[in-house]
Amino acid sequence: MSQVNRIAGSSKRINRNRTLTFSFNGKEYQGFEGDTVASALLANGVDVVGRSFKYSRPRGIITSDSQEPNAIFQVGSTQATTIPNPRATQTDLYQGLTASSTNGWPNVDFDLMGTVGKLGGSMMPPGFYYKTFMFPQSLWMSYEHLIRKGAGLGASPQQNDPDSYDKMHHHCDVMIVGGGPAGLAAALSAAQTGARVIISDEQNEFGGSLLCSTQSIDGQLPSQWVEKTVAQLSDMDNVMLLPRSTVFGYYDHNLVGINERRTDHLGEHQLQSTRQRVHKVRAKQVILATGAHERPLVYGNNDVPGCMLANAVSTYINRYDVVPGKQLVLMTTNDNAYKTAIDWHQTGRKVVAIVDTRAASNGDLVNKVKKLGIDIFFGHGVIEVKGSKRVKGVDVAPINATNHSVTGPAKHLACDTVASSGGWSPVIHLSSHTGSRPVWNEEIAGFVPGATVQQQHSCGGLEGIYALSNVLSNGFATGAIAAQAAGKGDGSYVGKAPKTSDPQEDASMALFHIPHSKKTSRAPKQFVDYQNDVTAAGIELANREGFESIEHVKRYTALGFGTDQGKLGNINGMAITAKSLGKTIPETGTTIFRPMYTPTTFGALAGADVKHLFDPARFSAMHKWHLEHGAEFEDVGQWKRPWYFPQPGETMQQSLERECLATRNSVGILDASTLGKIDIQGKDAREFLNRVYTNPWSKLGVGKCRYGVMCKEDGMVFDDGVTACLDENRFIMTTTTGGAAGVLQWLELWHQTEWPELEVYFSTVTDHWSTMTISGPNSRKVLEKICDVDVSSDNFKYMDWIEATVAGVKARVFRISFTGELSFEINVQANYGMQTWKAVMAAGEEFNITPYGTETMHILRAEKGFIIVGQDTDGSVTPQDLDMDWVVGKKKEFSFIGKRSWTRFDNKRDDRKQMVGLKPKDPTFVLPEGAQIVFEKNQSIPMKMVGHVTSSYYSACMGYSFALAVVKGGISRKGESVFLPLSDGTTVEAEICSPVFYDPKGDRQHV
Amino acid sequence: MLLIHCPYCEEMREEEEFSPAGQAHIERPLQPEDISDEQWAHYLFFRKNPRGLHHEMWLHAAGCRKYFNATRNTATYEIMETYKMGQAPRVTANEEGQS
Amino acid sequence: MSKSIQAESPLHHAQLEQLIGQSSEGGITLHEHKLLGHLNLRGNAADTAFLAGVQEALGVALPTAPCSSAKSELAQIMWLAPDEWLVIVESGTEFDVEQKLRSYLTGHFAVSDISGAQTLLELSGKDIIGLMKKSTGYDLHLESFPVGKVIGTTFAKTGAHILRLDENTFQLVVRRSFSDYVWLWIQQSSQEYGLTIV
Structure with missing residues (x-):
């Protein structure tokens, strides 16, 4: 098919020297560089671009901008590059573009659902969503399946997105949203003060309404003024221009989110470049110059392809040299839309008539039209359109807008295009994002931005200022004022505003809904929200059913719920609600627009934070060694810790048993570098420890270590670890791996807010030290080989630490144990960590030193009944619950953190869940962690749950499985049986026992 | 995303540098053992949740690691002031507890 | 070593x-x-003896204005917080510089070697x-x-x-x-x- 609707115009916005081939629903078409998919389809005379959501009616292109509710496509040729739901009116054409209707399964021209359209409609009356959500919840799943298939929600890509995305932060004095006449004028005047200015526009080039306007500026074409102004701005170092950049959200404290489409217009998958970039702009002042959207009128069968917005028709003619039909009927409530009839007439195609709802008008444009000899029907409305896949004609009748009635017989006019204009709605979406309630402006019959807490200005069409000369002067003034508010300039514009002459316009009429000779409920469908098939009758039905708040009407009818957020239909919907309830529009109010202004891809929002950059991975200095030795890794916070070190052919369980036995019988080595370490210095360090730990620190001598438990003020355990006394006034505290940052913040919180008088400083040294723990009966023999200090039992006692040289490296060695075996924790400066680790491995070779990971560490410590905070505790466990009263200082002077709470009633109950050991009756069965515990086996469901398993393993050293658990009153129930009903329906029995399974006297760690 | 003035770094910084740290100006009872369970529970658990002015603590986690106070309107997210630990707010709610 | x-x-x-x-x-x-050698230095910026001690040890006045830095032949100093600075020194000199600071400083201060961190x-x-x-x-x-x-x-x-x-x-x-x-x-x-x- 050729471009039947492309005329020999003179637009510079398209490049006729570059023909682009594209396909739509499997057919090939041609367009030009500069086209949107919509303008190219209209050029080719494609009428039907999709099917409607509920009634499956054929739909055509209505708008030329972000309001478009029908031409919403699936664009992209592969499962990796396909994009659901871009608007054809905002999709730049590129060579080879592949698009299809999202709604129109199986085929837009012959739609299976269309033949059962009535059924579809009656299955889904207004309120369908609402009622479905309310009542048959189980049915929703099956409805959803059906609806999604027919609903035009688009299909998400099935393969990974090959493109790359990123984000950038910016700061500026004045951020201008919208590059039309108001925005460009504001940018120019703000920039001339030296202010840092950013201006963005969603279209492929700046100019906004001027790109399709014929009104001269300074005696030149408006596009020439745009070109000159953009060139001026580009030359200024303090200005950043962002075309193809949609401001999708306006957030707190003047943060503006922008999505720049950098390569979308070039084709799919542009290697080596960022496809979309999100700019986060923190602006001192924001100017919204988002303009206004034309509002369609609501009339019978107003969705038949060929029904369009008046301004959209002008845009296609003037900007794209496309006349989307042969015979036009224009219906308007205002003078402004007469431009469309003039534009159409000048292409040489026929304007059948203008139907003006007003009694009369004597404006300049009206008089111009009269001179052209075009018929005007004043006091009339188009009450109904004839045709199904394309407009064939209209019924025009005299109307009385005040009492919503048709006052005379209808006359039929043949035509193929109906353009309508109900006036303009300021684009208040971004202003609404900040929580500002829009205010109804009677004069323009539209909402304008209301009061805001942001440093925000608005100008031009957004303020209801529509005459070009006023828009430009308002833009210049606003730019200067915003710059001054940002500290630049004196608030006045020094330049000269360009000359324009605006046609005199008569008053427009506030009319939204055209009456029909039948009652609304009986009249042909009058669509308000095209995307969701919401009709005037549906809204009136909602009102009759008692939904009067506009927010309820919205949820009941789905008005404004589409991906277009009701840009086209919301105001009409509110007006119809107001009329039906006998209220004014301000009384009815408006719903609030929220981000995103238009749909934004997940890729853009994710930016570069994907795959290995999704979450930082932290590594110890020995990580490369672990990799080379086949470790499997476990995530502990952001750390990658060796989980276990499988040898070829081993299962995980076999590895764990080998690692456990090697450690208990000879020597194992663990990378413990990830434990948090805090250097605590100052004369009050000791007193501070007394206050934050439950146990006493006053008498810990230099060279000694002590285990400590920290509680929150509610008395619950939140971290534990060993702290060593380095010097009279200096300690090194270790924390759990996951708790490191939180503990440091906790210490700082108390020091900075409650006890600033204590002289103490905390500094994190976690990353400074590489820590390797050698554990097992042969660990001393290994250490002796590479250590310059006597580490014999007499000289280096349990819970001592020494400074020594290990393998030639200065080290701190702690004789502490988390396995219950003789253990040494060697700490060296991390730059020497790898070297030292390798030396220890070499020294241990003769003892078959075995690297082990976190899982073996967990088994070995659990055999000893040592808790892991966060695994055996969950923020509701006191030291007493853990049977660890020994770690609570009884004579400490200061009422340390957590102490007072232990005497609270709830914490003294004797049926609190307490930590115990569990021995399954079947010694080979490993209880699932998290399994619930009951006292009585035979209970009806729900059973009385009395606790759960916190840690559970098979012990290779002991030859049976075991667990740690919390059980109500468990400490006094040792020897009793409990039952664990499992998810597979079976119930297993276990015996409550001491949590210390291995070496209960603790001899092994003291040798 | 808020823009927050750190009174120690003495400049505005992006919210992502900070962590919220709860209601400000809660003082730990000097003698916890001398007060009733109920009084202790008030100190532990009871927090304001106003619509309007709220004095709250923030931590400049990615910056100077200092805690400070802010007076923020919880409805509009305006931050009226930030001030150092130990200082009193200049902006306070009126008698009704609202602004 | x-x-x-x-x-x-x-x-x-x-x-x-x-x-x-x-x-x-x-x-x-x-x-x-x-x-390089990295030392974390803590102290009271209002304590003139502390400031004098640091200046003597490092050869340059401690930058006390928020977000400021200073440089001497011996060290580069970055302000981290009102009571915290990062002192960066040549590789291998961190131990000596730490000892020097400790010998010049009195009262409430802290130094941590964080060169590996x-x-x-x-x-x-x-x-x-x-x-x-x-x-x-x-x-x-x-x-x-x-x-x-x-x-x-x-x-x-x-x-x-x-x-x-x-x-x-x-x-x-x-x-x-x-x-x-x-x-x-x-x-x-x-x-x-x-x-x-x-």
Whole structure:
């Protein structure tokens, strides 16, 4: 098919020297560089671009901008590059573009659902969503399946997105949203003060309404003024221009989110470049110059392809040299839309008539039209359109807008295009994002931005200022004022505003809904929200059913719920609600627009934070060694810790048993570098420890270590670890791996807010030290080989630490144990960590030193009944619950953190869940962690749950499985049986026992 | 995303540098053992949740690691002031507890 | 410590040395100032004896204005907080400088050797502002971030202290355990500009 609707115009916005081939629903078409998919389809005379959501009616292109509710496509040729739901009116054409209707399964021209359209409609009356959500919840799943298939929600890509995305932060004095006449004028005047200015526009080039306007500026074409102004701005170092950049959200404290489409217009998958970039702009002042959207009128069968917005028709003619039909009927409530009839007439195609709802008008444009000899029907409305896949004609009748009635017989006019204009709605979406309630402006019959807490200005069409000369002067003034508010300039514009002459316009009429000779409920469908098939009758039905708040009407009818957020239909919907309830529009109010202004891809929002950059991975200095030795890794916070070190052919369980036995019988080595370490210095360090730990620190001598438990003020355990006394006034505290940052913040919180008088400083040294723990009966023999200090039992006692040289490296060695075996924790400066680790491995070779990971560490410590905070505790466990009263200082002077709470009633109950050991009756069965515990086996469901398993393993050293658990009153129930009903329906029995399974006297760690 | 003035770094910084740290100006009872369970529970658990002015603590986690106070309107997210630990707010709610 | 002991900087595994000279066209240039001495210094900026002691030990007045820095032959000092500074000294001198500070200082102060805990990356080049804008939300305009200023802020999804050395040169102090992430981030973010390792 050729471009039947492309005329020999003179637009510079398209490049006729570059023909682009594209396909739509499997057919090939041609367009030009500069086209949107919509303008190219209209050029080719494609009428039907999709099917409607509920009634499956054929739909055509209505708008030329972000309001478009029908031409919403699936664009992209592969499962990796396909994009659901871009608007054809905002999709730049590129060579080879592949698009299809999202709604129109199986085929837009012959739609299976269309033949059962009535059924579809009656299955889904207004309120369908609402009622479905309310009542048959189980049915929703099956409805959803059906609806999604027919609903035009688009299909998400099935393969990974090959493109790359990123984000950038910016700061500026004045951020201008919208590059039309108001925005460009504001940018120019703000920039001339030296202010840092950013201006963005969603279209492929700046100019906004001027790109399709014929009104001269300074005696030149408006596009020439745009070109000159953009060139001026580009030359200024303090200005950043962002075309193809949609401001999708306006957030707190003047943060503006922008999505720049950098390569979308070039084709799919542009290697080596960022496809979309999100700019986060923190602006001192924001100017919204988002303009206004034309509002369609609501009339019978107003969705038949060929029904369009008046301004959209002008845009296609003037900007794209496309006349989307042969015979036009224009219906308007205002003078402004007469431009469309003039534009159409000048292409040489026929304007059948203008139907003006007003009694009369004597404006300049009206008089111009009269001179052209075009018929005007004043006091009339188009009450109904004839045709199904394309407009064939209209019924025009005299109307009385005040009492919503048709006052005379209808006359039929043949035509193929109906353009309508109900006036303009300021684009208040971004202003609404900040929580500002829009205010109804009677004069323009539209909402304008209301009061805001942001440093925000608005100008031009957004303020209801529509005459070009006023828009430009308002833009210049606003730019200067915003710059001054940002500290630049004196608030006045020094330049000269360009000359324009605006046609005199008569008053427009506030009319939204055209009456029909039948009652609304009986009249042909009058669509308000095209995307969701919401009709005037549906809204009136909602009102009759008692939904009067506009927010309820919205949820009941789905008005404004589409991906277009009701840009086209919301105001009409509110007006119809107001009329039906006998209220004014301000009384009815408006719903609030929220981000995103238009749909934004997940890729853009994710930016570069994907795959290995999704979450930082932290590594110890020995990580490369672990990799080379086949470790499997476990995530502990952001750390990658060796989980276990499988040898070829081993299962995980076999590895764990080998690692456990090697450690208990000879020597194992663990990378413990990830434990948090805090250097605590100052004369009050000791007193501070007394206050934050439950146990006493006053008498810990230099060279000694002590285990400590920290509680929150509610008395619950939140971290534990060993702290060593380095010097009279200096300690090194270790924390759990996951708790490191939180503990440091906790210490700082108390020091900075409650006890600033204590002289103490905390500094994190976690990353400074590489820590390797050698554990097992042969660990001393290994250490002796590479250590310059006597580490014999007499000289280096349990819970001592020494400074020594290990393998030639200065080290701190702690004789502490988390396995219950003789253990040494060697700490060296991390730059020497790898070297030292390798030396220890070499020294241990003769003892078959075995690297082990976190899982073996967990088994070995659990055999000893040592808790892991966060695994055996969950923020509701006191030291007493853990049977660890020994770690609570009884004579400490200061009422340390957590102490007072232990005497609270709830914490003294004797049926609190307490930590115990569990021995399954079947010694080979490993209880699932998290399994619930009951006292009585035979209970009806729900059973009385009395606790759960916190840690559970098979012990290779002991030859049976075991667990740690919390059980109500468990400490006094040792020897009793409990039952664990499992998810597979079976119930297993276990015996409550001491949590210390291995070496209960603790001899092994003291040798 | 808020823009927050750190009174120690003495400049505005992006919210992502900070962590919220709860209601400000809660003082730990000097003698916890001398007060009733109920009084202790008030100190532990009871927090304001106003619509309007709220004095709250923030931590400049990615910056100077200092805690400070802010007076923020919880409805509009305006931050009226930030001030150092130990200082009193200049902006306070009126008698009704609202602004 | 024995000379035969091989120290490995946090980016040792990236083998940056082998990438030097591989590309000279990049808009971004990266250099790791590895294995320097890093000392965390704490003290009261209102304590004149403390200030005098530091000046004597390091040969330069402690920068006490927020986000300021100072440099002497011995050390580069970055303000981290009203009572906290980072002192960067030549590789291997950290122990001596720490002892020197301890001998000159009295009263309430703290010094921690954190040389193993972090590394110093220098990023420069004609496109450096682009990379920095992708990485941090701080305003990089010279009015807001003049030469010599140091800020603690977020860098991608981790944190860094960033010192501006000149209009197009920044030094980043990053934690050892996050350095691989930072290295990956720099590679990703400089793709459109080209990355040169020096």
